Amino acid sequence: AQKVTQAQTEISVVEKEDVTLDCVYETRDTTYYLFWYKQPPSGELVFLIRRNSFDEQNEISGRYSWNFQKSTSSFNFTITASQVVDSAVYFCALSKNSGYSTLTFGKGTMLLVSP
Amino acid sequence: GAVVSQHPSWVICKSGTSVKIECRSLDFQATTMFWYRQFPKQSLMLMATSNEGSKATYEQGVEKDKFLINHASLTLSTLTVTSAHPEDSSFYICSARTARQGALETQYFGPGTRLLVL
Numbered sequence: 001a002q003k004v005t006q007a008q009t010e011i012s013v014v015e016k017e018d019v020t021l022d023c024v025y026e027t028r029d030t031t032y033y034l035f036w037y038k039q040p041p042s043g044e045l046v047f048l049i050r051r052n053s054f055d056e057q058n059e060i061s062g063r064y065s066w067n068f069q070k071s072t073s074s075f076n077f078t079i080t081a082s083q084v085v086d087s088a089v090y091f092c093a094l095s096k097n098s099g100y101s102t103l104t105f106g107k108g109t110m111l112l113v114s115p
Numbered sequence: 116g117a118v119v120s121q122h123p124s125w126v127i128c129k130s131g132t133s134v135k136i137e138c139r140s141l142d143f144q145a146t147t148m149f150w151y152r153q154f155p156k157q158s159l160m161l162m163a164t165s166n167e168g169s170k171a172t173y174e175q176g177v178e179k180d181k182f183l184i185n186h187a188s189l190t191l192s193t194l195t196v197t198s199a200h201p202e203d204s205s206f207y208i209c210s211a212r213t214a215r216q217g218a219l220e221t222q223y224f225g226p227g228t229r230l231l232v233l
Binding site (some may be wrong): 037042043044045047091102103105106107108110 | 149156157158159160161164206208222223224225226227229
């Protein structure tokens with residue numbers, strides 16, 4: 001069975017602070033994919049990143065960066081110099097095989113960035 | 116990029132009525148569509164996987180007679196909540212998966228439909 005744990009229910013930061021959202025996963029598959037999605041108040045899910053289990057290179061995209069540690073089954077997400085527009089619920093998700101079979105979502109972390 | 120639409124975006128209905136939600140892939144063909152439900156401040160829970168031309172596969176605990184799914188074409192899947200009750204009030208999200216030649220398959224999410232049953 002697959003499981004995704006986002007232990008942080010809610011995080012509050014002040015603008016320009018850096019923030020890290022934690023994600024720990026469990027799977028018996030040797031090949032799997034990890035995702036991060038952003039869900040703003042409007043509700044629509046916004047895709048942020050997909051990473052396969054064979055690629056442990058960290059990735060940076062603008063103010064966003066991801067740290068994939070297979071040894072600890074973690075795929076953490078860091079926002080540098082947070083902005084008010086970053087306020088949203090962030091979901092970590094896991095799927096097996098091809099990458100877009102059934103997605104297992106974590107419970108989400110609500111990020112509140114205040115001015 | 117690829118777009119998935121849902122209609123309606125909001126629906127309020129009386130208890131006992133049925134509600135149909137449409138999910139359309141606007142610029143690609145989706146052999147598979149997924150239906151999720153999200154209660155307030157909770158995660159997305161997969162309800163069923165819908166393959167074009169065949170019966171949907173429901174997740175454990177989801178009543179197939181309660182949540183009727185039809186995937187009659189490569190661009191349209193519908194979810195009908197039959198005899199809706201207040202506990203069915205939720206945010207329903209669909210996603211559509213496409214296989215693109217030369218690339219990994221990709222899944223796109225619709226904007227969601229908020230259902231309120233009075």
